[in-house]
Amino acid sequence: MIEVAAKPGRSWLHGLIEPAGRPSLRRHLLSSLLVPLMMLLVVESLVTYGGALIYSNHVHDRDLADDAMTLAQMLSQEDLGGKVSPQARFLLEYAPEGHNYFNVSSLNHGLLAGAPELRPASLKGAAQDGEPALYTTMLGRRQVRAATVRIPNLHDPSDQLTVTMAETFRDRHQRAREILLLSIPAQAILIASVFILVLYGVRVGLRQLDPLTARLASREHDLAPIGDADVPVEILPLTRTIDGLFARQRGMLSLQERFIADAAHQLKTPLAGLRVHVERAQADPSKETVHDALQHILRLTQRASRASSQLLALTRVQSTESADAAPLCLLDLAQLVPEMLSVRVHDAIAAGVDLGYEGPSGPVWIDGDRISLQEMLDNLIDNSLRYAGRRSILTVGVSAMPHGASLSVEDNGPGVPPAFLERLGERFFRVPGVVEEGTGLGLAIVQRIAERHRAHVRYLNGSNGGLRVEIVFPPARTSKSLS
Incomplete structure (x- = not known):
């Protein structure tokens, strides 16, 4: 009996008897109209009595x-x-x-x-x-x-x-009272008629949502925008908000799919190598063979660990672009960069690289996120420590520019052929002929972090033959308040 009453053939007064426990737009509209209509009846009665x-x-x-x-x-x-x-x-x-x-x-x-x-x-x-x-x-x-x-x-x-x-x-x-009593029934009938017409109008008006509801109900995994074709003007803000949610969901799903593909791509080779060396050690249990297999396994696990860390870092940076990232705040590069370099001195010494800093004595302001900048600088330093070679010189510089600020990382290593400079920053790209192992994600992470800071990355040949990476930041939006 209840199911039959809930079908499309239900009474058009159904909006007044909907369950009170669930919010109802129809009931809210009608209740917000009923109170003014009753107040109008009272005012009309007073006016009638006065007349x-x-x-x-x-x-x-x-x-x-x-x-x-x-x-x-x-x-x-x-x-x-x-x-x-x-x-x-x-x-x-x-x-x-x-x-x-x-x-x-x-x-x-x-x-x-x-x-x-x-x-x-x-x-x-x-x-x-x-x-x-x-x-x-x-x-x-x-x-x-x-x-x-x-x-x-x-x-x-x-x-x-x-x-x-x-x-x-x-x-x-x-x-006067007799005239009022004669007029009240007519006024009440008129207001009741208006209320019934409004009730009917609300019911008919809400039917405009039926095509949109049917279109959304027919979707399964489609996150395409709803669009404005058959959407009433009054609910455009709602549908546009839903479109924004769909866009964020599409971005997150794309990141998940990309992460799965990247992880499969990066971990396939180390896992295959691990299997080969484990099978080799099982086939020849001699001490020399087992020791050599363990050395290869250690190197492959380190490679897999670094690849997974780089993939997670890249995914995290990309997700902050599509989600609600922390707001950028005013930072002084001339003070921040030396602090970041101080924690990498031991890594440079272990790699046999001379790590130095060049910067102005005054402040260099940018709008940035401290954690993201630390990750960007770490990837630039790791790239130089890995490919510049021992006894190389690595210089990190900060400078103020007429229209912004610049952060540079330059080494005197073998450098990169000019034909491949434009491809640096692509995911999984490695310069052909490079012997050192890498994931090809470090500069891609740098690229994504720079984009979040509205900065531009330039890859150049250094003055000493190595690679020079420059990140040019736009002027700080709050710097005017400091002058």
Whole structure:
């Protein structure tokens, strides 16, 4: 039963009864619209009540003024003689519309009938030209609306009649409430209709995501970009973020595949050599053969260890390019490089190489990563120690340039033929004819680290016939704050 209800034939009100435990875009949209609509109903009710009260006050004021004017004209035609006739008193006391208070006074005879507190002396703004004056006043503790009219007494030209009629606000508020109660159902139906239309519109609008959902669901291992073809504008930031994630995943998968291929390429020869020498030692267990086989095995394991270390280093450098690498910070090459060289002095002495440093006395600023620069310099020094030969001279230099800084490593070894200089830095490339064993990854690591620092690597023939490697760094972006 539950599975059937969840199929495409489900009710279009399903968005309101989705499980509350899971976030729902539809439910969020509808709830964010429902609250303003309910607030709109409240505001509309207040506005309607205010308008109805204004209209009720206008109608009651007009009736009150007409009643006061009618009674005043009727009384002015009678010979009052200080008294109000029974017929006029009946009309004054009859209050079907809530005219509960009245006052009739004469200029010559004073109060003729009605409430003494509404006598003309206490009235403000009473009309002098026969037109009723409307005003709000207090009668005891009760607020009332009053209408006063003054007209001459036709039977006594020297006399003047003042008629005041007042009523409470009860009927006015009652009429306003009746109008409000009549309008609330219509407003509620209108808002409910709007909400239903919005609910339908949200459901139809979310269907625009169906083609994109179906296209993504049809993928298995495809990490190609989603693209913007059928993507609504509102979710473009989301799809572009997913495209960025796909790109990073493609980069990581490419690195993994490349690492596996490189490891197979680099470790195939040492592993094959290890097997050969193990089988040779097993076939001839003599001391000389076993000793020679062990020497070869030691050399092959060292080669495999170095190859694996170089592969891991290259993969690490490449992964920091595609992932979120640590930000570059301001570094002083003139201070940093001597510190890095101090830990390589013993390696140079063991290799019979004279390691030296040349640099300015002042700072040379670049934007860099200390750990990556240490790895880059170690690979350059290892390359020279391996191929320059014993009793060679290796010089590491730092210099400031008009548009950046330069780090150079130069030896006086056999050097590299000019035809192969451009290929230095390629993965697994080794200069033909070189006897020394190597992985061909050291300068590739240098190349990747330089690219991360936005630096340019140049391979040159040194002034003493050896190889000179220069890394030219761009100006430090924060150097202006130091000047």
